[in-house]
Amino acid sequence: SLELVDYWxxxxxxxxxxxxxxxxGLGVIQCDLLVINKTDLAPYVNVNLERMVREADQVRGGRPVLLTNCAKGEGVDAIVETISRQVLFDR
Known part of the structure; x- marks a missing residue:
């Protein structure tokens, strides 16, 4: 149940x-933080990252969207920083 979740x-x-x-989808729209991972694969799977982020921003009402390539550790610090700020300091 989403009522039991402190941070999504x-x-x-x-x-x-x-x-x-x-x-x-419910996860994209309602989560606290949306992470788009495997950004390094975008050119190989014909994905336009700019469009993906723009559309995510439009449906999320200003809640954060971050890009990562976790295999190389890119963007992971931003995830940690965002979660720390939102969970520890904004609540």
């Missing part, structure tokens, strides 16, 4: 296609 991090990856935000 939702991870999608580029291999799923750049239309994931446009589909307006």
């Amino acid at each position: 991090l939702f991870v999608i990856d580029t291999a799923g296609g750049d239309d994931i935000p446009r589909k307006r």
Whole structure:
């Protein structure tokens, strides 16, 4: 139940296609932090990252969207910083 969750991090990856935000799934719309992972694969799976982020921003009402390539550690610090700030200091 979502009522039992203090913080909701939702991870999608580029291999799923750049239309994931446009589909307006519950996780994309309601999570506290949306992470788009595997950004390094975007060119190989024909994903437009700019469009993906723009559409995610549109459906999320200003809640954060971060890009990562966890295999190389890119963007992980931003995730930690965002969660720390929102969970420890904004609540």
